[in-house]
Amino acid sequence: MDGDEERAQTRRPRAAVMADVGRRAGVSHQTVSRVINGSPHVRPETRERVIAAMRELGYRPNSVARALVTGRSNTLGVVSFDTTLYGPASTLFGIERAAHEAGYFIVVASLKALDRSSVMDAVERLRRHGVDGILVIAPQVDAVDALLHAPGDIPLVAVEAGPPEAVPVVSVDQTAGAISATRHLLDLGHKTVWHVAGPADFLEAQRRLEGWRMTLAAAGVEQPEPLVGDWSARAGYDLGRRLSRDGAVTAVFVANDQMALGVLRAMHEAGRQIPGEVSVVGFDDIPEAPYFTPPLTTVRQDFDELGSRSLRLLVRMVAVGQRQPAAPEVQPELIVRASTTVPPAR
Amino acid sequence: MDGDEERAQTRRPRAAVMADVGRRAGVSHQTVSRVINGSPHVRPETRERVIAAMRELGYRPNSVARALVTGRSNTLGVVSFDTTLYGPASTLFGIERAAHEAGYFIVVASLKALDRSSVMDAVERLRRHGVDGILVIAPQVDAVDALLHAPGDIPLVAVEAGPPEAVPVVSVDQTAGAISATRHLLDLGHKTVWHVAGPADFLEAQRRLEGWRMTLAAAGVEQPEPLVGDWSARAGYDLGRRLSRDGAVTAVFVANDQMALGVLRAMHEAGRQIPGEVSVVGFDDIPEAPYFTPPLTTVRQDFDELGSRSLRLLVRMVAVGQRQPAAPEVQPELIVRASTTVPPAR
DNA sequence: GCTCGGTTGGTGAGCGCTAACATCGGGCTC
DNA sequence: GAGCCCGATGTTAGCGCTCACCAACCGAGC
Numbered sequence: 001m002d003g004d005e006e007r008a009q010t011r012r013p014r015a016a017v018m019a020d021v022g023r024r025a026g027v028s029h030q031t032v033s034r035v036i037n038g039s040p041h042v043r044p045e046t047r048e049r050v051i052a053a054m055r056e057l058g059y060r061p062n063s064v065a066r067a068l069v070t071g072r073s074n075t076l077g078v079v080s081f082d083t084t085l086y087g088p089a090s091t092l093f094g095i096e097r098a099a100h101e102a103g104y105f106i107v108v109a110s111l112k113a114l115d116r117s118s119v120m121d122a123v124e125r126l127r128r129h130g131v132d133g134i135l136v137i138a139p140q141v142d143a144v145d146a147l148l149h150a151p152g153d154i155p156l157v158a159v160e161a162g163p164p165e166a167v168p169v170v171s172v173d174q175t176a177g178a179i180s181a182t183r184h185l186l187d188l189g190h191k192t193v194w195h196v197a198g199p200a201d202f203l204e205a206q207r208r209l210e211g212w213r214m215t216l217a218a219a220g221v222e223q224p225e226p227l228v229g230d231w232s233a234r235a236g237y238d239l240g241r242r243l244s245r246d247g248a249v250t251a252v253f254v255a256n257d258q259m260a261l262g263v264l265r266a267m268h269e270a271g272r273q274i275p276g277e278v279s280v281v282g283f284d285d286i287p288e289a290p291y292f293t294p295p296l297t298t299v300r301q302d303f304d305e306l307g308s309r310s311l312r313l314l315v316r317m318v319a320v321g322q323r324q325p326a327a328p329e330v331q332p333e334l335i336v337r338a339s340t341t342v343p344p345a346r
Numbered sequence: 347m348d349g350d351e352e353r354a355q356t357r358r359p360r361a362a363v364m365a366d367v368g369r370r371a372g373v374s375h376q377t378v379s380r381v382i383n384g385s386p387h388v389r390p391e392t393r394e395r396v397i398a399a400m401r402e403l404g405y406r407p408n409s410v411a412r413a414l415v416t417g418r419s420n421t422l423g424v425v426s427f428d429t430t431l432y433g434p435a436s437t438l439f440g441i442e443r444a445a446h447e448a449g450y451f452i453v454v455a456s457l458k459a460l461d462r463s464s465v466m467d468a469v470e471r472l473r474r475h476g477v478d479g480i481l482v483i484a485p486q487v488d489a490v491d492a493l494l495h496a497p498g499d500i501p502l503v504a505v506e507a508g509p510p511e512a513v514p515v516v517s518v519d520q521t522a523g524a525i526s527a528t529r530h531l532l533d534l535g536h537k538t539v540w541h542v543a544g545p546a547d548f549l550e551a552q553r554r555l556e557g558w559r560m561t562l563a564a565a566g567v568e569q570p571e572p573l574v575g576d577w578s579a580r581a582g583y584d585l586g587r588r589l590s591r592d593g594a595v596t597a598v599f600v601a602n603d604q605m606a607l608g609v610l611r612a613m614h615e616a617g618r619q620i621p622g623e624v625s626v627v628g629f630d631d632i633p634e635a636p637y638f639t640p641p642l643t644t645v646r647q648d649f650d651e652l653g654s655r656s657l658r659l660l661v662r663m664v665a666v667g668q669r670q671p672a673a674p675e676v677q678p679e680l681i682v683r684a685s686t687t688v689p690p691a692r
Numbered sequence: 693g694c695t696c697g698g699t700t701g702g703t704g705a706g707c708g709c710t711a712a713c714a715t716c717g718g719g720c721t722c
Numbered sequence: 723g724a725g726c727c728c729g730a731t732g733t734t735a736g737c738g739c740t741c742a743c744c745a746a747c748c749g750a751g752c
Contacts, residue, residue: 017708028732033710041730064413064476065708069737073410075453075475083442089435093428096456105475107421107453110442129421129451130410153361233637258634265637288604291579291611293639363738374702379740387700411738415707 016057025053036061067130075105076314077126080137081114085231086286087303088137091159094307095135102315107131114138119146127154133318135310138162141201155317159310161203168317168326170310174204177299177332178211181253181281184297184334186219190251190279190343195226196239196263198255202231208255208283224249229259236262243278244270250278250343257282257289257298264292264339279340295337306330362403371399382407413476421451422660423472426483427460431577432632433649434483437505440653441481448661453477460484465492473500479664481656484508487547501663505656507549514663514672516656520550523645523678524557527599527627530643530680532565534625536597536689541572542585542609544601548577554601554629570595575605582608589624590616596624596689603628603635603644610638610685625686641683652676 018029025032027046034042035050042050053059067073078095080088092108099106107129109122119138123146126134133155138144140161148163150156162169185193195212198205209226216223227242229235236259243249244267254260260282264274272278274294282289285300309327317324364375371378373392380388381396388396399405413419424441426434438454445452453475455468465484469492472480479501484490486507494509496502508515531539541558544551555572562569573588575581582605589595590613600606606628610620618624620640628635631646655673663670 019708029708030710030733031731034731037710043730046730060474062414062476062708063474064410064419065737066710067410067737068408068414068708068739069710071737082439083429084432084436084439086430090430093430093456096429096454097458100455105453105455105471107451108442109446109451110439112443125451128406128409130408233634237637261634261637265639265641268639288579288607288634291583291607293611293614295611365738375739376702376741377700380701383740389700392700408738411707412740413707414709414738415740417707 016059017062018059020057021050021053021059024057025049072132073130074103075107075129075131076311076318077123077129077131077134078106078108078137079111079119079122079126079134080108081111081140081143083108083110087284087301090303091137091307094304095159095311096307097304098308098311102311104132104311104315114140114143116142116146119143120149123150123156127151133157133314135159135314136162136167139202139204141203144203155314155321155323157310157314157317159306164326168313168324170306170313170327171329172301172306172332173329174207174332175211175214176329177283177301177334178208178253179215180332180334181283181299182212182215184336185251185253185279185281185340186215186221188251188279188340188342192216192221192224193251193253194224194243194249196236196243196252196254196259197226197228198231198259200228205255212253229255231256231258233258233262233265235259237266239263240266241270243267244272251280251340252278253281253283255283257284257286257296260289260296260298260339261292264294264296268293275339275341277344279343281340285335289335290337292339294339297337297340298335300333300335302330302332362405363408364405366403367396367399367405370403371395418478419476420449421453421475421477422657422664423453423455423469423475423477423480424483425455425457425465425468425472425480427457427486427489429454429456433630433647436649437483437653440650441505441657442653443650444654444657448657450478450657450661460486460489462488462492465489466495469496469502473497479503479660481505481660482508482513485548485550487549490549501660501667501669503656503660503663505652510672514659514670516652516659516673517675518647518652518678519675520553520678521557521560522675523629523647523680524554524599525561526678526680527629527645528558528561530682531597531599531625531627531686532561532567534597534686534688536625538562538567538570539597539599540570540589540595542582542589542598542600542605543572543574544577544605546574551601558599575601577602577604579604579608579611581605583612585609586612587616589613590618597626597686598624599627599629601629603630603632603642606642606644606685607634607638610640610642614639621685621687623690625689627686631681635681636683638685640685643683643686644681646679646681648676648678 018032022029022032035047083089096106111118135157137159144163148166156167158167158169160171182193197209227239240263282296282298285298289296289298313327364378367378368375381393429435442452457464481503483505490509494512502513504513504515506517528539543555573585586609628642628644631644635642635644659673
């Protein structure tokens with residue numbers, strides 16, 4: 001190791017390049033390139049020599065140089081909103097793993113706001129950086145709008161929401177999830193179901209609201225006015241207090257688990273038993289949901305699958321150089337725990 | 347010009363390059379380069395012409411080519427473990443924002459396992475990709491070990507834990523956090539404090555355990571045997587059940603909020619009042635903590651600050667080309683909520 | 693008139709790699 | 723054994739950019 005450092009300082013200041021390896025192995029740099037890229041036209045014996053030379057010199061291929069000449073950087077960009085939240089974070093994780101498997105690198109651009117210009121700016125930055133394709137985790141209406149005006153000369157896939165006319169979209173079937181949650185409550189015997197919705201400009205929130213509404217309409221029951229929150233436990237708490245004051249409320253479908261936690265807390269403070277007096281269903285199935293008080297019935301979204309499915313679609317688009325049909329929607333699953341039961345006897 | 351376009355029959359299939367811009371503006375490609383890099387030796391009038399030409403042609407600088415010649419990619423790598431967890435996800439978010447501000451891109455490599463070879467492999471992949479420096483979010487002992495043998499020819503910073511002899515480390519003062527949590531409980535009048543620790547191979551877990559132990563020792567009180575979990579709510583629940591059966595337990599310091607949630611749940615099921623009979627303190631202050639039943643007293647870690655501080659350190663190292671002194675530890679803060687109170691009267 | 697120094701611009705050489713073609717031996721057909 | 727093809731390797735030309743120089747050009751000073 002000592003001699004190693006010395007060489008680093010004095011003798012060979014630069015790292016070895018293909019020509020160095022070739023010289024050492026007694027071949028041309030091109031043969032080295034062939035070995036690296038697994039060309040079949042190299043004699044096994046030569047290949048061995050080259051590999052030995054690479055090892056001896058500690059050769060490391062320069063992917064920047066390769067990217068310049070091939071026009072492919074093997075890098076994909078991901079534009080996302082607040083990667084601190086469980087959903088985006090998990091999706092990103094799934095994307096990353098799938099990218100690794102496919103031999104791609106992921107460069108992220110997390111946004112604080114998901115407005116139109118932020119999204120366009122992020123897409124532009126990533127393009128300049130030379131990514132081969134872009135994944136936009138864009139659940140908001142404004143982002144969708146930005147994507148409508150996205151440049152057409154780079155493969156782009158929207159995750160969870162987007163303008164299907166403009167870009168392929170991969171998403172979870174939110175409506176189906178909302179239907180199963182609402183149906184579950186109705187099936188238990190509740191007269192109707194209240195709804196704590198997500199922000200109106202989130203497509204997921206819109207589709208969950210829609211699913212809820214459709215189910216109530218199909219059952220021919222009264223539709224209470226939905227309450228709108230911002231996904232946070234705090235909002236759930238504030239809205240939950242409102243609901244707790246209304247004795248008619250026996251079942252609530254909350255648009256995500258964090259808000260559901262807030263609702264649970266508010267009900268508890270108001271002295272309303274869950275599920276005895278009020279049943280609550282969430283959405284997402286975050287890892288903590290089974291340990292809420294009481295354990296939360298919720299709709300599980302497979303974010304990992306969502307991420308890897310969208311990544312694979314993007315990789316396919318990069319490979320064939322043109323738009324591909326969108327992947328089928330990922331199906332959510334109702335997980336019944338202890339926060340729901342039959343309505344209290346009147 | 348026309349003959350030139352023959353190849354480009356279908357209306358310029360290739361994107362414009364510097365030479366194209368130069369031709370259009372009536373200058374050489376070098377002058378275009380000067381404009382882009384803000385050289386002072388360009389007449390304002392010329393600059394205008396070049397900028398206009400760039401806009402007209404929709405010119406986009408090719409950063410791959412630039413990276414090849416400068417040897418700088420303006421990209422930093424982040425190796426992290428399970429970016430689904432709140433801590434790593436928030437840290438990554440802080441890193442990303444700081445990188446954006448500093449003009450860098452972030453490429454992530456999330457690992458499923460944080461063993462030695464995974465870490466080394468990820469570092470190697472990032473190097474090959476041409477990153478200018480690497481950030482390792484490495485709270486585990488094995489990762490630290492890997493870093494001891496990390497290559498010395500690329501700037502590297504360990505976040506939250508690492509071998510200080512080998513690489514600069516930026517971290518939160520875990521010991522101080524554990525001390526303040528334990529002291530808080532002791533100050534309330536509890537005879538002693540139980541501890542639900544994180545996995546033994548996590549440095550954070552070790553330091554929290556140490557802080558707890560030191561505080562008890564300093565107070566001269568009995569040290570109960572710590573229980574060891576895996577950070578999950580499930581583990582907290584299982585361990586919480588054990589604690590709930592021991593009537594002597596009146597105060598518990600749990601190594602993170604998820605496990606604390608499990609403890610809360612287990613106590614609730616066992617009919618033990620919180621905080622009436624048992625006080626519980628967590629660690630992290632996840633956004634949901636204020637809405638637990640009851641709202642959780644916990645130790646807040648400023649992950650955002652942790653991330654940006656480490657990123658800035660790395661950027662400095664890349665800039666000056668040599669190791670820099672580690673940044674000061676980020677101080678955690680005790681947040682008192684409703685899960686702690688004076689011990690029950692005997 | 694000349695030199696001189698500063699400003700503004702151009703020229704050529706690479707960064708490390710891959711793609712396309714050229715070359716050079718056999719082993720095969722007939 | 724002439725002709726041919728094919729497998730293994732070398733040669734050359736860039737990819738788009740920056741860096742180190744060099745060439746005009748300008749007004750100032752003698």
